[in-house]
Amino acid sequence: MDDVENDMxxxxxxDGNAVAGMLHDxxxxxxTASPTECANxxxxxxxxxxxxxxxxxxxxxRCPACENVMVRIVETPNAIYLDxxxxxxxxxxxxxx
Amino acid sequence: xxxxxxxxxxxxxxxxxxxxxVKTFTLTLPNWMPHRAGQHYxxxxxxxxxxxxxxxxSIASEPERSGEIDITVERLEDxxxxxYLHDVLVPGDQIEARGPIGGYFVWExxxxxxxxxxxxxxxxxxxxxxxxHRAAAGSTIPTRLLDSSRTREDxxxxxxxxxxxxxxxxxxxxxxxTRAQPPGWTGYSRRIDNQILSEVIKPLGKSPQTFIxxxxxxxxxxxxxxxxxxVKSSQVRxxxxxxxxxxx
Numbered sequence: 475m476d477d478v479e480n481d482m483x484x485x486x487x488x489d490g491n492a493v494a495g496m497l498h499d500x501x502x503x504x505x506t507a508s509p510t511e512c513a514n515x516x517x518x519x520x521x522x523x524x525x526x527x528x529x530x531x532x533x534x535x536r537c538p539a540c541e542n543v544m545v546r547i548v549e550t551p552n553a554i555y556l557d558x559x560x561x562x563x564x565x566x567x568x569x570x571x
Numbered sequence: 572x573x574x575x576x577x578x579x580x581x582x583x584x585x586x587x588x589x590x591x592x593v594k595t596f597t598l599t600l601p602n603w604m605p606h607r608a609g610q611h612y613x614x615x616x617x618x619x620x621x622x623x624x625x626x627x628x629s630i631a632s633e634p635e636r637s638g639e640i641d642i643t644v645e646r647l648e649d650x651x652x653x654x655y656l657h658d659v660l661v662p663g664d665q666i667e668a669r670g671p672i673g674g675y676f677v678w679e680x681x682x683x684x685x686x687x688x689x690x691x692x693x694x695x696x697x698x699x700x701x702x703x704h705r706a707a708a709g710s711t712i713p714t715r716l717l718d719s720s721r722t723r724e725d726x727x728x729x730x731x732x733x734x735x736x737x738x739x740x741x742x743x744x745x746x747x748x749t750r751a752q753p754p755g756w757t758g759y760s761r762r763i764d765n766q767i768l769s770e771v772i773k774p775l776g777k778s779p780q781t782f783i784x785x786x787x788x789x790x791x792x793x794x795x796x797x798x799x800x801x802v803k804s805s806q807v808r809x810x811x812x813x814x815x816x817x818x819x
Contacts, residue, residue: 487787488811492627494672495613498576507674522675523809 483527490524493533496547497521500554501566511562514542521564577602578615581668583660584639589727593693594657595631595643598668605634608700609677609782609810612642612670616652626652629696629784629810630671633703643727645693676810678782680705684712685775689763689793691719691785694812695727698784702735702742711741715779717771719763719789721750745771763789765796777801784810 490497490506497505506522517539524544525536532548537560544560558564581598588594598612608630615625632641646657660666678686678701686705688698695718705714720726726746736744747759747767759767772779781802783793790809798804 484787484791489809491611491673491676491810494611494675495576495625495627495669498672504672504674506672506676520675522673 486527486529488526488528490520490522490526490535492526492528493535493547494522496533496549496554500547500556501564503567503569505564505566508565508567510544510564512537512540512542512544513560513562515540516562576669576672578667578669580665583662583664583666585662586660589643590725592725593643593645593727595641596656596660597632597639597641598666599639600668603638603640604671605637606630606640606671606700607674607677607679608634608704609697610671610673610700611697612640612668613672614642614652614656615667615669616655617667624651626650627672629700631696631699631703633700633707635704635707643693643696643699676782676784676808678704678780680708680710680712682780684714685779686712686714687772687775687779687781688714688716689719689781689783689785690716691763691789692721692725692812693727694783694785694789694810696784697810698782699728699731701782702732705742706735706738706740713741713775715743715745715771715775717745717747717763717767719747719749719785722748723751723753723756763793763796765800768793768796769800772797772800772802778803778806781807782810783807785812787811 494506508521509518510521511518517537519538525538527534535545537544542560546557548555579602581600584599585597611627611629613625613627617623628642630640631643644653644656647653690698732744735742749762752760783790790811794807794809
């Protein structure tokens with residue numbers, strides 16, 4: 475963990491688009507064009523533009539600027555766990571009425 | 572957009588080989604709704620013992636075609652879903668699908684241009700949806716596609732791209748073949764580098780709307796290269812593919 479380069483396998487890296495379906499399950503709305511801010515470096519990016527790692531029991535979303543872990547999602551048969559402590563905020567669009 | 576994302580039972584209407592490793596599957600959907608070019612569907616397979624495998628596949632077809640979508644899928648060596656689709660599925664079969672999904676990597680004719688599209692291997696699929704949508708919408712927005720493939724026979728949609736290119740509606744297509752080139756090849760023959768990027772982008776000015784899709788290493792090289800030659804990173808949208816046995 476002391477070397478970010480060793481910590482991340484860039485060959486396996488996807489982006490937030492790859493977890494669009496999972497995000498839709500959680501928030502019941504389209505999230506990939508929604509902005510979010512990195513709690514580590516303050517970079518604002520859309521969720522679809524985050525770096526994604528999905529070849530694990532859960533999905534990990536990292537900041538494209540500083541590679542800080544922003545969001546982790548784990549699905550079990552009965553529940554979805556969402557850890558978004560690396561994001562200052564997530565933005566949910568209100569449905570147009 | 573607020574709506575539940577429901578799984579539906581898609582029926583395979585047709586299967587068309589595109590290249591030795593790539594096929595297009597036409598799926599009819601009972602709850603079809605128009606997508607935005609660049610979006611994808613999740614496809615889910617369930618084994619008799621309940622084991623499920625799920626993958627995301629970009630939509631290749633234009634939203635103007637109603638009731639059905641095309642997905643174009645590369646057969647990956649260890650791909651448990653893509654190998655099933657390629658080796659087992661026949662027209663008439665049914666699979667689970669949900670979508671359309673995604674709002675980040677999308678382009679619609681109303682978003683304007685000019686448009687720079689950069690693809691590696693099957694990364695051309697969502698860009699083809701944009702090109703087909705552009706044609707179906709009658710758009711003449713200046714558009715350039717830079718498409719990187721290993722060999723001539725690995726180029727997906729060659730004939731259709733030639734047809735659209737020569738139709739005179741402002742689409743230009745540049746191929747680079749990174750592994751082998753046929754005799755008399757006049758296109759590029761190396762991995763995408765800053766010189767190729769500079770040549771292709773030149774007539775589009777410094778800030779075309781740019782979409783890059785392909786394996787991670789190609790996406791990074793192209794996105795970093797564009798920023799180095801002066802394109803604003805906010806103009807560049809990327810979609811990365813999982814490992815596909817090396818980069819094109």
